[in-house]
Amino acid sequence: xxxxxxxxxxxxxGTQATVGAVLTFHKDHxxxxxxxxxxxxxxxxxxxxxxxxxxRDVVPMTAGALEVLRMKTSSMVVALDTxxxxxxxxxxxxxxxxxxxxxxxxxxxxxxxxxxxxxxxNFPNLKKGGYVTLLDVxxxxxxxxxxxxxxxxxxxLFAKAVFGLENPEVKLLANGTEEGKGSPEGKEAFKLxxxxxxxxxxxxxxxxxxxxxxxxxxxxDGFTGNVMLKSSEGAIKAMSGLMKKGFKKxxxxxxxxLLAKGAIKELKAVLDPKxxxxxxxxxxxxxxxxAHGNSTDVSFRSAMEVEYRMIExxxxxxxxxxxxxxxx
Amino acid sequence: xxxxxxxxxxxxxGTQATVGAVLTFHKDHxxxxxxxxxxxxxxxxxxxxxxxxxxRDVVPMTAGALEVLRMKTSSMVVALDTxxxxxxxxxxxxxxxxxxxxxxxxxxxxxxxxxxxxxxxNFPNLKKGGYVTLLDVxxxxxxxxxxxxxxxxxxxLFAKAVFGLENPEVKLLANGTEEGKGSPEGKEAFKLxxxxxxxxxxxxxxxxxxxxxxxxxxxxDGFTGNVMLKSSEGAIKAMSGLMKKGFKKxxxxxxxxLLAKGAIKELKAVLDPKxxxxxxxxxxxxxxxxAHGNSTDVSFRSAMEVEYRMIExxxxxxxxxxxxxxxx
Numbered sequence: 323x324x325x326x327x328x329x330x331x332x333x334x335x336g337t338q339a340t341v342g343a344v345l346t347f348h349k350d351h352x353x354x355x356x357x358x359x360x361x362x363x364x365x366x367x368x369x370x371x372x373x374x375x376x377x378r379d380v381v382p383m384t385a386g387a388l389e390v391l392r393m394k395t396s397s398m399v400v401a402l403d404t405x406x407x408x409x410x411x412x413x414x415x416x417x418x419x420x421x422x423x424x425x426x427x428x429x430x431x432x433x434x435x436x437x438x439x440x441x442x443x444n445f446p447n448l449k450k451g452g453y454v455t456l457l458d459v460x461x462x463x464x465x466x467x468x469x470x471x472x473x474x475x476x477x478x479l480f481a482k483a484v485f486g487l488e489n490p491e492v493k494l495l496a497n498g499t500e501e502g503k504g505s506p507e508g509k510e511a512f513k514l515x516x517x518x519x520x521x522x523x524x525x526x527x528x529x530x531x532x533x534x535x536x537x538x539x540x541x542x543d544g545f546t547g548n549v550m551l552k553s554s555e556g557a558i559k560a561m562s563g564l565m566k567k568g569f570k571k572x573x574x575x576x577x578x579x580l581l582a583k584g585a586i587k588e589l590k591a592v593l594d595p596k597x598x599x600x601x602x603x604x605x606x607x608x609x610x611x612x613a614h615g616n617s618t619d620v621s622f623r624s625a626m627e628v629e630y631r632m633i634e635x636x637x638x639x640x641x642x643x644x645x646x647x648x649x650x
Numbered sequence: 651x652x653x654x655x656x657x658x659x660x661x662x663x664g665t666q667a668t669v670g671a672v673l674t675f676h677k678d679h680x681x682x683x684x685x686x687x688x689x690x691x692x693x694x695x696x697x698x699x700x701x702x703x704x705x706r707d708v709v710p711m712t713a714g715a716l717e718v719l720r721m722k723t724s725s726m727v728v729a730l731d732t733x734x735x736x737x738x739x740x741x742x743x744x745x746x747x748x749x750x751x752x753x754x755x756x757x758x759x760x761x762x763x764x765x766x767x768x769x770x771x772n773f774p775n776l777k778k779g780g781y782v783t784l785l786d787v788x789x790x791x792x793x794x795x796x797x798x799x800x801x802x803x804x805x806x807l808f809a810k811a812v813f814g815l816e817n818p819e820v821k822l823l824a825n826g827t828e829e830g831k832g833s834p835e836g837k838e839a840f841k842l843x844x845x846x847x848x849x850x851x852x853x854x855x856x857x858x859x860x861x862x863x864x865x866x867x868x869x870x871d872g873f874t875g876n877v878m879l880k881s882s883e884g885a886i887k888a889m890s891g892l893m894k895k896g897f898k899k900x901x902x903x904x905x906x907x908l909l910a911k912g913a914i915k916e917l918k919a920v921l922d923p924k925x926x927x928x929x930x931x932x933x934x935x936x937x938x939x940x941a942h943g944n945s946t947d948v949s950f951r952s953a954m955e956v957e958y959r960m961i962e963x964x965x966x967x968x969x970x971x972x973x974x975x976x977x978x
Contacts, residue, residue, distance in 0.1 A: 384828065420826075448888055460825055464834055497788055497876035498748075500712065505873045506792055529880030533888035542877075545833045548825035549874055550881045552857030557882040560776055560861035561889050564920060568913030578910025582903045585896030592892060 323355050324633055325410040328372070328626070330360030331380045331397035332417025333617040337364040339416070343623035345371055351630060357408060359401040375404050381417050383615065387424030398422060402429040405608060411633045412609035414626060416600075416617040423461050423603060423612070430606040433638070435645030438462055438469045439605035440476060441544070441612070443551055446592050448533050455481050455490075455539045456532070459551045459601060462544035467510030470494075470541055474511075474521050476604050477539035479644050483635035489522050490538035495546060496526035503528075507543060515541075520648075529553075562590065600625040602632060604641060609633050651683050652961055653738035656700070656954070658688030659708045659725035660745025661945040665692040667744070671951035673699055679958060685736060687729040703732050709745050711943065715752030726750060730757040733936060739961045740937035742954060744928075744945040751789050751931060751940070758934040761966070763973030766790055766797045767933035768804060769872070769940070771879055774920050776861050783809050783818075783867045784860070787879045787929060790872035795838030798822075798869055802839075802849050804932050805867035807972050811963035818866035821855035823874060829853060835871060843869075848976075857881075890918065928953040930960060932969060937961050 333339040337360055344358055348371035356372035358365050365374045377400035381390050393399055398417050402425055405413045413430075415422050427439055440458035447454045457473050457480075458465065465473075474492050481490035494512055496504035503526050504512060515523040527535045529550055542550065565586070569579040579586070600613040600621075609632045613625035661667040665688055672686055676699035684700035686693050693702045705728035709718050721727055726745050730753055733741045741758075743750050755767055768786035775782045785801050785808075786793065793801075802820045809818035822840055824832035831854055832840060843851040855863045857878055870878065893914070897907040907914070928941040928949075937960045941953035 448891065463825065463832075495877065497791065497873055497880075504791075529877045529882075530884035530887070532881065533884050545825055546874055546877055549823065549857040549870075549878050552825075553860065553878045553881040554857075554885040556858035556861050557885040558889055559858070561886055561917065563776065564917045565913060568916050569910055571913065575910045575913050578906045578908065578913075580906065582897055582906025582910060585893060585899065585903050585906075588896050589889065589892045 323353060325355045325357065325408050326412040326414065326626075326629060326633070327357040327359060327401045327405045327408070327410050329397045329401040329413070329415035329417055330358050330365060331377070332415040332422075332615070333613070333622060334615055335618065337361070339617050339619050339622050341365065341367055342619035343626055344368055346623055347626045347630070348372065354630070357401075357404050357410065359397045359404060375400060377401070381421050383418045385418050385421040387421065387428070390418070390421035390425045391428065398425060402426065405430070410608065411638075412611065412629045414611040414613060414629050416613040416615055416622060416625075419460070419612055419615070422610075426603055426606055426610045430608045430610065433605055433607055433642045433645055435649055436476070436605040436641070437472055438465065439603050440473045441601045441603050442477070442480060443601045445532055445554070447538070449536060452485060454532060454535070454537060455485075456547060456551065457539075457541065457604075458544040458547050460544050460548035461603060464545060465507060465543040467507050467514055470507065470511035470543060471514035471518060474515055474518070474523065474539065474541045475644065475648075476641055477541060478521050479640050480604060480637060481538050483637045483640050484631055485538070487538055491536055492521050492523050492539040492541060493525060493527040493535065493537035495532075495540055495542035495550065496528060499526050499528055499531070501525060505543070505546070511541070600628065602628065604637065608638055651681060653683045653685065653736050654740040654742065654957060654961070655685040655687060655729045655733045655736070655738050657725045657729040657741070657743035657745055658686050658693060659705070660743045660750075660943070661941070661950060662943055663946065665689070667945050667947050667950050669693065669695055670947035671954055672696055674951055675954045675958070676700065682958070685729075685732050685738065687725045687732060703728060705729070709749050711746045713746050713749040715749065715756070718746070718749035718753045719756065726753060730754065733758070738936065739966075740939065740957045742939040742941060742957050744941040744943055744950060744953075747788070747940055747943070754931055754934055754938045758936045758938065761933055761935055761970045761973055763977055764804070764933040764969070765800055766793065767931050768801045769929045769931050770805070770808060771929045773860060773882070775866070777864060780813060782860060782863070782865060783813075784875060784879065785867075785869065785932075786872040786875050788872050788876035789931060792873060793835060793871040795835050795842055798835065798839035798871060799842040799846060802843055802851065802867065802869045803846070803972065803976075804969055805869060806849055807968050808932060808965060809866050811965045811968050812959055813866075815866055817850050819864055820849050820851045820867045820869060821853060821863065821865035823860075823868055823870035823878065824854040824856060827854050827856055827859070833871070833874070839869070928956065930956065932965065936966055
């Protein structure tokens with residue numbers, strides 16, 4: 323039986339967002355044992371669905387790496403300790419990103435051979451359908467070329483395992499598609515990637531191309547990836563906000579909106595990062611998913627599904643195997 | 651009489667895009683002397699509106715810095731030589747970005763005191779109205795903290811001169827809003843900016859916040875700025891494409907679109923970078939505007955208007971003055 327541990331308290335909405343998600347997850351995947359970590363009086367509705375583990379405190383959004391480890395009674399740390407004690411397969415939290423990433427890395431530890439874990443997110447690929455895997459989107463603040471080359475390898479293993487792609491196409495995020503473009507580290511990573519036979523490396527791509535490129539995996543350093551992810555989200559949010567305002571301007575437009583709103587909803591469903599379900603930290607000994615801090619039950623449920631897919635795909639074992647082979 | 655030089659050949663659409671733009675510019679600003687550089691037989695319609703300067707070649711989009719300078723008969727180089735010979739105020743081109751930036755920097759030279767010129771673009775500020783000034787979006791591949799601190803100063807002078815802001819609020823692009831976030835160079839730049847009395851520095855902002863922050867000027871290095879700009883453009887383009895497709899799906903939606911299309915058009919007008927008019931290289935001795943490579947006559951005209959506003963605002967002189975005072 324597979325085991326997942328859920329930090330029930332991390333979302334801005336608290337257990338309101340997570341309880342419903344855990345209930346439907348249990349209904350859909352009754353073969354999973356769920357450990358629900360949080361204030362037990364709020365987790366009453368889960369007593370049939372999950373093993374409840376009491377934890378009283380919430381890690382504040384501003385908590386740093388060392389701070390979180392000192393918060394031994396927080397839901398996040400108790401969840402991690404439960405993960406270790408139960409030898410669980412996956413852990414999920416909507417809590418403070420920085421704290422979660424450091425605590426997971428310190429407690430679960432890196433897979434042997436991995437220089438740095440990477441935070442992954444998926445964008446819809448409008449050209450080919452399916453999803454583009456982007457990494458690192460913020461586990462690191464800066465990365466060496468060697469780390470970026472490893473991200474390409476981990477991204478490849480991820481896209482194979484989770485999306486079933488046979489030979490995922492990898493590109494490097496740069497400020498232009500030509501060879502010779504890129505950050506100083508990116509240019510060095512380009513050389514390493516060109517020589518790496520395990521990766522189907524196809525050169526550079528740029529920010530504007532990510533949604534409409536042929537790439538299945540896009541590699542960058544954690545700082546740039548974070549800016550890219552947030553800029554795209556920001557632009558989409560800005561556009562949605564303006565659209566909403568525009569549609570309300572007069573009666574004719576309101577009518578138009580009522581007729582066409584199916585299109586708007588579909589659009590949001592495709593582009594909303596919430597529906598892709600947060601970000602996944604890979605390269606550690608376990609499947610760790612960071613759901614959005616402002617998770618609703620729908621988006622938290624969706625992040626749990628990503629967790630499920632990653633566990634089912636055996637991503638942790640595949641990365642461990644990949645790095646073991648690389649060392650031989 | 652103010653003078654501007656127009657590279658008529660750089661756009662993918664060639665003189666088709668630029669001739670109409672020059673005609674309406676001349677009509678709107680008859681007090682400007684325009685030098686139109688390109689194949690003279692294609693510039694016939696401009697003989698009343700502009701001084702025609704013959705140039706036979708186009709700089710290819712892939713041309714590097716040294717390559718372009720060797721192309722002495724190209725419209726881009728002839729335009730730059732015309733700028734120098736005529737002591738013009740501004741130059742505009744839709745040609746190869748890299749080539750244009752290097753050629754402008756080499757020929758016009760940096761304003762004394764400026765470490766690196768910066769490429770500026772403007773985003774709509776949905777919170778405050780008006781525009782956010784983002785720099786550098788790609789004049790450099792990497793920048794030192796000192797260069798980034800100078801970008802903040804130049805951006806401040808730009809926002810004051812071009813948008814008439816009294817005390818523009820400056821933020822630094824980071825991977826989080828808290829102090830201590832940012833790239834290694836960004837963190838150093840943070841310190842320099844905190845100490846700079848000439849700048850109204852208000853800390854960090856992140857990619858998602860740029861459209862909806864209070865910042866008037868957002869500072870980053872050229873690589874990150876380029877990724878941010880292109881990611882936002884890419885996301886908006888992806889969203890527009892999906893929307894178009896969605897509206898065509900059935901009769902009801904088509905009807906809805908017809909009623910509501912005013913809203914869609916307004917939205918595009920606000921967010922389309924083409925309507926903001928390309929990017930501006932500042933920190934050199936003259937106003938240099940890089941229009942989009944796929945400029946149409948509308949967007950090229952709009953880029954010319956940006957050129958006009960910058961010249962009228964005396965941006966070159968104000969930056970020169972600012973750096974002179976800084977040295978004293």
